[in-house]
Amino acid sequence: xxxxxxxxxxxxxxxxxxxxxxxxxxxxxxxxxxxxxxxxxxxxxxxxxxxxxxxxxxxxxxxxxxxxxxxxxxxxxxxxxxxxxxxxxxxxxxxxxxxxxxxxxxxxxxxxxxxxxxxxxxxxxxxxxxxxxxxxxxxxxxxxxxxxxxxxxxxxxxxxxxxxx
Amino acid sequence: xxxxxxxxxxxxxxxxxxxxxxxxxxxxxxxxxxxxxxxxxxxxxxxxxxxxxxxxxxxxxxxxxxxxxxxxxxxxxxxxxxxxxxxxxxxxxxxxxxxxxxxxxxxxxxxxxxxxxxxxxxxxxxxxxxxxxxxxxxxxxxxxxxxxxxxxxxxxxxxxxxxxxxx
Numbered sequence: 001x002x003x004x005x006x007x008x009x010x011x012x013x014x015x016x017x018x019x020x021x022x023x024x025x026x027x028x029x030x031x032x033x034x035x036x037x038x039x040x041x042x043x044x045x046x047x048x049x050x051x052x053x054x055x056x057x058x059x060x061x062x063x064x065x066x067x068x069x070x071x072x073x074x075x076x077x078x079x080x081x082x083x084x085x086x087x088x089x090x091x092x093x094x095x096x097x098x099x100x101x102x103x104x105x106x107x108x109x110x111x112x113x114x115x116x117x118x119x120x121x122x123x124x125x126x127x128x129x130x131x132x133x134x135x136x137x138x139x140x141x142x143x144x145x146x147x148x149x150x151x152x153x154x155x156x157x158x159x160x161x162x163x164x165x
Numbered sequence: 166x167x168x169x170x171x172x173x174x175x176x177x178x179x180x181x182x183x184x185x186x187x188x189x190x191x192x193x194x195x196x197x198x199x200x201x202x203x204x205x206x207x208x209x210x211x212x213x214x215x216x217x218x219x220x221x222x223x224x225x226x227x228x229x230x231x232x233x234x235x236x237x238x239x240x241x242x243x244x245x246x247x248x249x250x251x252x253x254x255x256x257x258x259x260x261x262x263x264x265x266x267x268x269x270x271x272x273x274x275x276x277x278x279x280x281x282x283x284x285x286x287x288x289x290x291x292x293x294x295x296x297x298x299x300x301x302x303x304x305x306x307x308x309x310x311x312x313x314x315x316x317x318x319x320x321x322x323x324x325x326x327x328x329x330x331x332x
Contacts, residue, residue, distance in 0.1 A: 035240050039210075046202070062241070067248070070237035072229075074202050081234065 030063070031130045037160050038068040041128070041138050045156030046073060049143050056142030056152060059085040060128075061092050063135050065118075073142055080141040087125035087149075088139025089118040095134045099123025099146055124149030128157055130164050200227065200295065200303045204327050205235040208295065208305050212323030213238060216310055223309030223319060226252040227295075230302050232259050232285075243309035254292035254316075255306025256285040262301045266290025266313055291316030295324055297331050 038060040049056040050073075057080035060069040072081045090098040094113065102121035105111040113119050123146025125139035138156050140149040157164075205227040216223040222242035229235045239248045257265040261280070269288035272278035280286045290313025292306035305323055307316040324331075 032241065035213075035238060039238070043206070062239075066239065067237060068239050068241070070234055071202055071206070072233065072235045078233075 031133070031135055033060070033062050033068055033128065033136050035068060037163060038136070040160055041156040042069045042071055044159040045138060045140055045152045046071060048155040049140065049148070049152040052148070054143040054148060056140050056149065057081045057084045059088040059139045061088045061136050065089050065092050068136070076142045083120070083122065083141035084124070084139040086118050086120040086139070087122055087141060088137040090120050091125035091127050091139060092134060092137035093119070095127055097123070097127070097150060098125040098139065099150055122146055124153065126150060126153045126157060128164065197300065198297045198302055200229050200235055202235060204330055205303070207327050208323040209236045209238055211326035212305060212307050212319045213240065215322035216307065216319040219315070221310040221315060223307050223316060224248045224251045226255040226306045228255045228259050228304050232256050235303065240309060247308040250287070250289065250308035251291070251306040253285050253287040253306070254289055254308060255304045257287050258292035258294045258306065259301060259304035260286070262294055264290070264294070264317065265292040265306065266317055289313055291320060293317060293320045293324060295331065
């Protein structure tokens with residue numbers, strides 16, 4: 001191209017970029033979990049399981065899958081901490097209970113999501129929602145059955161339900 | 166090897182095993198105290214509260230006897246690196262059995278200190294070992310206050326809170 005052509009191309013690009021991005025741009029407003037709320041969720045879930053005789057580990061993750069609370073339950077097997085994290089991460093990323101994800105990929109070992117880091121097809125985690133917005137997840141591991149893990153996770157979320165708005 | 170060599174090797178092995186048994190005759194399991202999740206949570210929460218009361222938002226890690234994470238708390242108002250840093254400080258205090266600030270002082274000016282090349286060891290103040298008598302059963306690490314000395318003071322407040330249980 002000639003120098004003039006370059007100049008015109010450059011100007012056009014600048015105009016497009018400026019037009020596309022700046023006109024209606026505004027910041028995104030989001031609700032996020034605070035540490036105290038995340039702790040309440042995790043501790044309630046652990047407590048519920050404990051009252052049923054199950055020692056469990058728990059993770060509460062935030063919007064980006066980052067760990068807010070990580071708790072290793074007394075007398076739990078070593079893998080439960082990792083497993084509770086992966087369940088929670090799966091639930092957050094898929095925006096569904098990790099048990100639902102497990103159901104969805106059942107019999108399909110080639111499901112793409114299974115090949116991502118930290119995805120696990122195991123029940124025991126629930127997304128934490130504000131309306132339709134997934135702001136995090138709680139994962140539990142250690143009870144004898146993912147359904148029991150999930151039930152404990154649910155009591156954790158239920159405890160702060162009134163504040164999830 | 167010839168059959169005879171094999172046999173000699175076998176006998177030597179048998180002798181070695183017999184000696185091993187001798188060593189095991191007086192063997193007994195170790196008994197020690199460890200942190201419960203409740204105690205660890207109280208320590209972490211106590212430290213975070215202490216810092217908060219002074220206007221500092223900090224993240225905390227409490228690690229157990231093997232350096233394993235027992236409680237990890239990310240303060241959503243603290244810097245991004247504070248979560249990792251509190252873990253590394255705690256690990257350092259646990260494994261070296263001293264305040265991480267003491268370690269930092271010990272290796273000051275010595276950039277090739279061997280420990281600095283180990284995973285998760287950091288020369289930064291803000292973590293204290295959790296002791297039962299002379300036994301280090303874990304550590305707490307704090308990060309986020311403006312200065313390692315302030316992190317450490319909060320860590321101490323967390324341990325002090327459960328001092329009566331640490332026996």
